[in-house]
Amino acid sequence: MSDARSFFATHRALSLFLLKMAAIYAAWFVLYDLWLLPDGRLDTWLSTSVASWTGAVLAPFYPETIVDSRTIWAKPGIGILIENGCNGLSALSLFIGFVVAYPGTWARRAWFIPMGLAAIVVTNIVRCAVLLVVSDKWPQIFGEVHALHALFVFYLVIFGLWVLWANVGGSAPPDAAPPAPPPVPRPVLAGA
Amino acid sequence: MPEAESKTSPFGRVISRHPRLWGALFAMLLLGAYVYGVRPAREWTAAHIAAPLFRSIGTPRARAFTIVRPSDYVPGNQPEAVFAVETGRLQAGFAAGQAAPDVIREAVRAGEGVAYWVAPVGVLFLLPAMFLVFVFPTRPFWAVLLAYHLVVGALSLAVFAVGLGWFAPAFGLYLFTRTYLTESVSLVVPLLLYLAARGLGPLAAASRPARIP
Numbered sequence: 001m002s003d004a005r006s007f008f009a010t011h012r013a014l015s016l017f018l019l020k021m022a023a024i025y026a027a028w029f030v031l032y033d034l035w036l037l038p039d040g041r042l043d044t045w046l047s048t049s050v051a052s053w054t055g056a057v058l059a060p061f062y063p064e065t066i067v068d069s070r071t072i073w074a075k076p077g078i079g080i081l082i083e084n085g086c087n088g089l090s091a092l093s094l095f096i097g098f099v100v101a102y103p104g105t106w107a108r109r110a111w112f113i114p115m116g117l118a119a120i121v122v123t124n125i126v127r128c129a130v131l132l133v134v135s136d137k138w139p140q141i142f143g144e145v146h147a148l149h150a151l152f153v154f155y156l157v158i159f160g161l162w163v164l165w166a167n168v169g170g171s172a173p174p175d176a177a178p179p180a181p182p183p184v185p186r187p188v189l190a191g192a
Numbered sequence: 193m194p195e196a197e198s199k200t201s202p203f204g205r206v207i208s209r210h211p212r213l214w215g216a217l218f219a220m221l222l223l224g225a226y227v228y229g230v231r232p233a234r235e236w237t238a239a240h241i242a243a244p245l246f247r248s249i250g251t252p253r254a255r256a257f258t259i260v261r262p263s264d265y266v267p268g269n270q271p272e273a274v275f276a277v278e279t280g281r282l283q284a285g286f287a288a289g290q291a292a293p294d295v296i297r298e299a300v301r302a303g304e305g306v307a308y309w310v311a312p313v314g315v316l317f318l319l320p321a322m323f324l325v326f327v328f329p330t331r332p333f334w335a336v337l338l339a340y341h342l343v344v345g346a347l348s349l350a351v352f353a354v355g356l357g358w359f360a361p362a363f364g365l366y367l368f369t370r371t372y373l374t375e376s377v378s379l380v381v382p383l384l385l386y387l388a389a390r391g392l393g394p395l396a397a398a399s400r401p402a403r404i405p
Contacts, residue, residue, distance in 0.1 A: 025372040094375055151315060159379055166387050
C-alpha cells in the first residue's frame with residue numbers, strides 16, 4: 001500500500017495525465033455512443049464534408065469527378081463511400097483527448113487544437129484521394145492499402161502532433177525538480 | 193577507450209556506430225518475429241483460449257449466441273477473431289443458404305446481432321514497437337509495449353466474456369478497450385519514452401537523479 005502511495009507521489013504528473021486522458025476518452029466514448037452516433041448529424045456532416053473536399057482535390061486530375069453525399073466518383077465505376085468509421089472522427093477525438101490531458105496552457109491549446117484538427121482532416125482528404133487513385137490504377141491492392149495506409153498515416157500524424165504539443169504546450173515538464181534555492185552564505189566564525 | 197564507445201543516454205548505453213542502421217535491422221527482425229511468431233500466436237489464442245472460453249459460458253444469455261470463427265469455414269479468414277452471433281440470425285442465414293462468414297459479414301455491416309473479440313498485439317502493437325526498436329535499439333522498450341498490450345488483451349477477454357454471459361453493456365466497454373484504450377497504449381507509451389529520452393514529459397522527472405539539498 002505504501003509502495004503504491006510512494007509510486008503515485010513520485011509519478012503524480014504521469015498518473016494525473018493518464019487518469020485525465022482515460023476520463024476524457026471514456027466521456028467522449030459515452031457521448032458518442034449514446035447521443036452523437038444515433039443522432040448521426042455530426043458523422044454525416046464530417047463524411048459529406050470530407051467527400052466534398054476530396055472531390056475538389058481530385059477534380060483537376062479527374063475531370064469527371066462527382067460527389068454524391070458521402071460517395072465520391074473519380075470516374076464511372078471508380079468510387080469510394082466514406083462511412084462513419086472512415087471520416088476521421090475517432091482520430092480527431094484521440095488527438096484532442098491527449099492535448100487536453102497533457103500539461104500545457106489553455107491559450108496555446110486554443111490555437112493548437114484547431115490547427116491539429118485541420119491537419120488531421122487534410123490527412124484524411126489526402127488519404128481518400130490516394131485511395132481513389134489506387135482504386136483506379138491498382139485496384140488489386142486496394143484492400144491492403146485501405147487497411148494499412150489509414151492506420152499508418154493517421155497514427156503517424158497524431159503521434160507527430162502529440163510530440164509537437166509536448167514541445168510547444170507551454171508548460172514546464174511536469175514533476176520538474178524545483179529551482180535550487182539561492183546559496184546560503186557560510187557563517188564566518190569569529191576568531192577562526 | 194574512445195569516448196564514443198562509452199556514451200550513455202538517460203536510458204543507458206547507446207550504439208555509437210551506425211545506430212540508425214542497427215535500429216532498422218532490429219526493426220526488421222521484429223517484423224519477422226511478428227509475422228512468424230506473434231501472428232500465429234494470436235491465431236492460436238483466438239482458437240484455443242478465447243473461443244473455448246466463450247463456448248464454456250453456460251448462462252441463459254450466452255446460450256442465445258453461437259461462437260463462430262470464420263476461419264473454421266474459410267481458411268485464413270480473420271483467424272485472429274472470434275464472433276458471437278445471435279443463434280437465431282445464424283440459423284436464419286443457414287436456412288437461406290448463406291455460409292457462416294456471409295451471415296457474420298452482414299451482421300457486422302448492419303451493426304446488430306453480433307459482437308467480436310480480436311486477439312491483442314495486432315498492427316497497433318507492431319508499428320509503435322518497430323518505432324521503439326528503431327529509436328532505442330539497445331533497450332527492450334518494445335517488450336514494455338508488448339506487456340501493456342497483453343494486459344489490455346487480457347482485460348478485453350474478461351470484459352467480452354462478461355458481455356457475452358451476463359451483462360450486455362460490457363460489450364460497449366469491450367469496444368472501448370479495443371479502440372481508445374488500445375490506441376492510447378500504442379501511442380502514449382512510445383511517446384512518453386521518446387519524450388523522456390529527450391528530458392521532456394512526465395517520465396523525464398522519474399529518470400532524473402534526485403537533487404540532494
